Amino acid sequence: MHKTWNKAFHKRKxxxxxxxxxxxxxxxxxxxxxxxxxxxxxLPFPTLLKFLYSCLLIFFIMLPMLYPLLVLLSYYGLFQYAAQEHFGLETPENWDLLGATTKLWRFEVTNRKYLLFVTMYIDRYRVVLTAISSTVDYMRVALYFVFS
Structure with a gap:
């Protein structure tokens, strides 16, 4: 008699x-x-490293769903390129993948004032994220000493 409850699920009928x-x-x-x-x-594994590692792990978890999407986008880009270059067909603006990628690739902030503004916002949110993660770590240390 076989013990099916000891078998892994992928080995069962x-x-x-x-x-x-x-x-x-x-x-x-x-x-x-x-x-x-x-x-x-x-402790002392920092929260910021946990967050970065979690983002990487979630990317790998989502990879089976992202890979077919990436394949479809690349084939649509090839189809659009062939249709525009060889057959002269124009795609609508909402479906223009090649135009959107060229706009994204050539994006540049020309105004120095806006560039400084964007840099300051990025630095601000980086500091806020670091402060929040450090606060979580310090709270964990305090709770560890209180309850141990």
């Missing part, structure tokens, strides 16, 4: 009837558990 999103969730479970374990790490 039920695996063939599982849907593709169900299989995707099954394979993403270790990454999500690792994400939760990262946030439960004890």
């Amino acid at each position: 039920l695996w063939r009837t599982a849907s593709k999103p169900g299989k995707l969730v099954y394979y993403m479970q270790p990454l999500v558990e690792h994400l939760f374990d990262t946030w439960m790490q004890p």
Whole structure:
């Protein structure tokens, strides 16, 4: 008699009837558990590093959904390029992927006043993010000493 409850889910007969999103969730479970374990790490692991690591891990979790989107966008870009260069077809402005990428690639802030304004805002939010993460770390240290 086989003990099916000791077998992994992907080795059971039920695996063939599982849907593709169900299989995707099954394979993403270790990454999500690792994400939760990262946030439960004890001190002195800083919150800012946890946030950066979590962003990287979420990117890898989302990769199976982002990859087909990237493939579709690249094929649409190739189709649009071939249609414009060889057949002379013009795409509407809302669907112009090549025009949007050239605008994004050549974007430049020409006014020095606005450039300084954007730099100051970026520095401000960087300082605020660092302060919040440091506050969380110090609160964790204080609570660690209070409850230990």
